[in-house]
Amino acid sequence: MYLWIKALHVLAIISWMAGMLYLPRLFVYHADAAPESDKSETFKIMERRLLFGIMTPAMVTAWLTGLFLATEAGFFRSPWFHAKLLFVSLMTISHFMLAKYRRDFSLDQNAHQSRFYRVINEVPTLLMIFIVILVIVKPFG
Numbered sequence: 191m192y193l194w195i196k197a198l199h200v201l202a203i204i205s206w207m208a209g210m211l212y213l214p215r216l217f218v219y220h221a222d223a224a225p226e227s228d229k230s231e232t233f234k235i236m237e238r239r240l241l242f243g244i245m246t247p248a249m250v251t252a253w254l255t256g257l258f259l260a261t262e263a264g265f266f267r268s269p270w271f272h273a274k275l276l277f278v279s280l281m282t283i284s285h286f287m288l289a290k291y292r293r294d295f296s297l298d299q300n301a302h303q304s305r306f307y308r309v310i311n312e313v314p315t316l317l318m319i320f321i322v323i324l325v326i327v328k329p330f331g
């Protein structure tokens with residue numbers, strides 16, 4: 191059972207991370223499209239479907255399966271897991287910040303230039319590297 195849930199966990203994080211890396215990239219191009227243009231309206235549809243169709247369900251599944259695994263294996267006492275919880279919480283905050291930017295775009299109220307989205311695109315990448323090292327190497331405890 192544990193391994194089946196872990197397989198589901200890995201599938202969920204792959205889907206979540208695909209969106210966390212791709213959504214800010216869409217914002218980079220969307221920021222350069224004129225508001226109300228055909229291009230901008232197409233980006234709105236892509237962004238909405240990516241966030242609500244893939245990223246949000248994947249994030250919920252990652253949390254539910256991850257907390258189940260941690261409970262089953264007794265990881266709540268392990269320091270590496272505390273560090274992982276910190277980074278996945280930062281990932282979750284990033285998710286909600288991207289959701290806020292998407293909402294601004296959907297209302298034609300984007301307040302940032304494409305360069306800003308290029309920079310924040312790196313945040314989920316860095317968090318993902320830390321999280322994977324923590325869970326695979328378990329460098330402390």
Ligand code: HEM
Pocket residue numbers: 196199200203207252253255256257259260261263265278281317318321322325326
């Ligand atoms: C959302 C909250 C999350 C929680 C509570 C959580 C918790 C856990 C737990 C307890 C395990 C089992 C570790 C083991 O059996 O040794 C696990 C496995 C794993 N997690 Fe997460 N996780 C979360 C999100 C993530 C994210 C965002 C990533 C990557 C970006 C990730 C990557 C992995 C990987 C690669 C494994 C498999 C490790 C192995 O092969 O044993 N997790 N997770």
